[in-house]
Amino acid sequence: MGKRRRKLTPTQLRAYLATVRGGSLKAAAADLDVTEPAISLHIAHLRKELGDRLFARTASGLAFTPGGLRLASRAAELLGLQSRTILEVSQAASGRRLLRMAASSLFAEYAAPGLIELFAGRADDLDVELSVLNPQDFAAQLSSRAVDVALGPPPATLDSSLSCTPFLNYQMVAVVAAGHPLAGGRVGQAELRGQTWLLGPSAVGRLGMVPTVLRRLGVPESNQQIFQSHAAAVEEAKHGRGIALSVAFAVSKDLAAGVLAQVTGPSLPARGSWNVFTLRDRDAPPPAAELARFVTTPRATQAMLRGAGVTAGRFKPAIHVTLWS
Structure with missing residues (x-):
């Protein structure tokens, strides 16, 4: 007999990831607006399916096994990919593409308006969603595919899965x-x-x-x-x-x-200096890879240096601005 295929559902992964981020089953239940026993049931199923305890409660919080930490990383990646797939299918159905851009607050205020206006204006089928993030969160957001590209200051250390190019x-x-x-x-x-x-x-x-x-x-x-x-x-x-x-x-x-x-x-x-961050070339979505190339061009530099730029409401393309804590 072959090995039994393990079944992991998005709901179970979402419950586990919320537990990791919140530090407790109670915090995960509040985050997902479900009961604590429901979270506990999902965690129990994952433990049984994977044959790993994943984590244990300690006086100072949750202590994760190596497998538990690996699952947290994969869960974030898989759920991010699922969300992106749903988004891409929806965009494709409407004949449009979406680029989810993250930027530091300084870049977002002074340089992003001119850059986005010029870049998005080159393609009639492209929408840009701009999220203002703490640069310390760039790597996690890119790795989980919550955003496609990030622009801001250089990191203290660079994650090996990311590409970083200084441009201005x-x-x-x-x-x-x-x-x-x-x-x-x-x-x-x-x-x-x-x-x-x-x-x-x-x-x-x-x-x-x-x-x-x-x-x-x-x-x-x-x-x-x-x-x-x-x-x-x-x-x-x-x-x-x-x-x-x-x-x-x-x-x-x-x-x-x-x-x-x-x-x-x-x-x-x-x-x-400001830098552009993406997943390594083969993993970066096409619009992100295109922006990473475009941002180093003289035309892009000129657009970014116009000054304070324009407000999001004056952009011709569809620009969605999201403030992330």
Whole structure:
């Protein structure tokens, strides 16, 4: 007799993945809006089918077996692939393609609008969905196929399943109102550390130029004010309420007009780069691979450097913006 084929259902995998992410059966039940016994039943079935305990409860949470960790990775990948397949079939039925793009908040605000408008405008059958993500989550979202391509700062370490290509260098500058006491001067680290810093959402997390500059200067959290957008932080700086960090091309007109003034000092200005991440070539969806090539072209660079760009509502293609925590 041949070996019995093991049967794993999407519902069971979804219950297991929710348990892994939530750290308990109770959290998984709340996440999926089902009862805790239902989650327990699905986990029991997986254990029986796979012949692996998967995890055990400990005082500090769940302790996973090597097989349990492998199942978590595969479950995320399979469920992501299932969702993508459903989406692709739906898109194909309507004669359209969908590119799910993730971007860091800084790139999404300043460079993504021009890039998406130009790239999506080249194809009448392409929709783009833009999700603003913490760059630390890029690898997990790409590996689980929740997104097709990601754009943002370079990672501390690169997952071997991902391809990373730098495509645009930029300069981060500190700006204040023209009448601010620090306007136009070079300031020491201690004085910079004591100022009020007006920041966009990219200040949250550890990856990217904004968190890097703040760490190098040793700016305490009590001196950091974070706004919903980088543009809002710069607007506060125009009213003399502190120092804002911005990509240089976004404030070049205000600097030239004398509305803002640049502050220099240790670690200022700073230089960073934006990178495009996809799954390795054979696994990347065709629109993602196409964008990864297109983003390095002079036309794409020109589109990204237009300045603040346009709002999502003014895009000609269908652009869906999703904010992910």
